Amino acid sequence: MTTHDHRELEDAVDAATIFITAHPGRGRPYYGRPLAALSRPIWTDSVPTMGVDGRWRLYMNPQLVADLSLDELAGGLVHEINHLLRDHAGRGEALGVTEDQYWVWNLAADLEINQDLLEDGFELPDWSALPSRMGFVDGLTAEEYFRHLLDSDSGARGSDCDTGPGTGPEGSPCGSCCGPDPSMATAADRDTGTIPNGISASHAEVLRRSTASDIEEYLRGTGPGSVPGGLNRWATDRLRPVVDWRRALSAALRSSAATVAGRADFTYARPSRRSTDDVILAGMASPALDVAVVIDTSASMREAELDRVRAEIDGILRQVGDAGQTIRTLSVDVMVHTIQRVTSSGSIELIGAGGTDMRVGIAEAANLNPRPNIIVVLTDGMTPWPQVPLPIPVVACLVGPAVDRLTRSFQVGSVEIGPPPDWIRTVVVDRP
Numbered sequence: 001m002t003t004h005d006h007r008e009l010e011d012a013v014d015a016a017t018i019f020i021t022a023h024p025g026r027g028r029p030y031y032g033r034p035l036a037a038l039s040r041p042i043w044t045d046s047v048p049t050m051g052v053d054g055r056w057r058l059y060m061n062p063q064l065v066a067d068l069s070l071d072e073l074a075g076g077l078v079h080e081i082n083h084l085l086r087d088h089a090g091r092g093e094a095l096g097v098t099e100d101q102y103w104v105w106n107l108a109a110d111l112e113i114n115q116d117l118l119e120d121g122f123e124l125p126d127w128s129a130l131p132s133r134m135g136f137v138d139g140l141t142a143e144e145y146f147r148h149l150l151d152s153d154s155g156a157r158g159s160d161c162d163t164g165p166g167t168g169p170e171g172s173p174c175g176s177c178c179g180p181d182p183s184m185a186t187a188a189d190r191d192t193g194t195i196p197n198g199i200s201a202s203h204a205e206v207l208r209r210s211t212a213s214d215i216e217e218y219l220r221g222t223g224p225g226s227v228p229g230g231l232n233r234w235a236t237d238r239l240r241p242v243v244d245w246r247r248a249l250s251a252a253l254r255s256s257a258a259t260v261a262g263r264a265d266f267t268y269a270r271p272s273r274r275s276t277d278d279v280i281l282a283g284m285a286s287p288a289l290d291v292a293v294v295i296d297t298s299a300s301m302r303e304a305e306l307d308r309v310r311a312e313i314d315g316i317l318r319q320v321g322d323a324g325q326t327i328r329t330l331s332v333d334v335m336v337h338t339i340q341r342v343t344s345s346g347s348i349e350l351i352g353a354g355g356t357d358m359r360v361g362i363a364e365a366a367n368l369n370p371r372p373n374i375i376v377v378l379t380d381g382m383t384p385w386p387q388v389p390l391p392i393p394v395v396a397c398l399v400g401p402a403v404d405r406l407t408r409s410f411q412v413g414s415v416e417i418g419p420p421p422d423w424i425r426t427v428v429v430d431r432p
């Protein structure tokens with residue numbers, strides 16, 4: 001295929017992009033930013049159809065693209081964008097998906113996406129994997145489909161990674177699009193001589209957040225039901241705090257005042273559901289609540305956890321912001337990198353990447369002037385905790401997959417990693 005042919009194919013991709021975002025009546029403007037962030041297509045025969053990698057590089061098989069209609073090409077691009085927005089690569093990693101299970105995970109991710117795409121009126125080729133075709137119910141997460149697939153015969157095909165939609169049987173995944181698949185980039189590199197650098201993980205995170213905001217904005221203009229269910233839940237979950245901070249903060253203040261022992265605390269499950277915070281302990285949190293938030297920015301906190309942290313900070317701000325209060329945040333790994341006074345999570349600089357010692361941040365927060373009357377620690381929990389109680393109540397909000405491993409303590413060098421001690425009130429945010 002000549003360069004000239006590729007130019008024609010690129011024109012087709014551009015036309016599909018315009019179709020997705022600006023088609024009268026069918027345009028989905030919230031896909032505009034992520035589509036613009038995709039690399040120019042890298043034409044290669046090493047992918048059976050099309051695929052993306054973690055740096056938002058788009059790989060396309062020229063023969064296949066030449067055969068697709070505008071509708072199908074648009075559907076394919078939106079499919080790939082959804083893998084990136086929903087961070088299937090990161091979620092697979094968090095789930096502990098092995099190389100052998102990669103194919104099954106990719107299929108599970110496709111099932112999560114494709115039903116939404118159909119609901120949204122996009123064209124999908126006949127061979128596309130759909131929950132109904134596999135005997136599953138609609139509307140589950142990739143994690144849930146993954147478990148079902150492993151339990152069923154469909155998952156037993158194992159690492160049949162070469163089976164792409166162009167060649168494979170009904171129910172094949174779209175191709176190499178939601179896992180660390182370096183072979184795609186190296187093969188493409190061989191084919192094309194050079195491939196673009198793509199975008200960084202933090203840029204991707206900014207894109208996810210701004211797209212979630214754009215979806216909310218779109219929903220405000222068009223009304224409920226105009227965004228398919230799975231994508232709507234994704235956007236809501238990105239932006240909404242899970243923890244009922246009114247309850248968490250007032251409970252911590254009360255238990256601290258009464259020096260209540262024991263850690264019979266509350267767990268909040270993801271995906272978030274509407275909280276009933278307006279009726280629980282209304283007015284218990286003092287209007288003059290001065291909250292200092294210690295944020296774990298160590299290397300073990302991945303973007304998904306930091307994203308949850310931002311949403312929870314917005315929840316804390318909504319709790320105290322009515323009284324015109326701001327909160328102070330401290331970015332901490334083994335040292336305090338920044339101390340800020342903020343009115344929104346968007347202005348927080350999350351700096352760090354080293355080891356983890358939240359004791360340092362908690363001590364510094366307790367010494368702030370003026371002294372806060374409550375300290376919240378947002379962390380994955382892989383940290384030592386201060387064993388001597390502070391005169392200020394402390395709430396530990398544990399996020400991310402590491403939380404599961406924190407039912408008992410273990411020793412790392414001279415420090416003990418484990419659940420927070422009894423005097424710290426603990427809230428666990430479960431993963432789905």
Ligand SMILES: [Zn+2]
Pocket residue numbers: 079083106109110173174175177
């Ligand atoms: Zn896919």
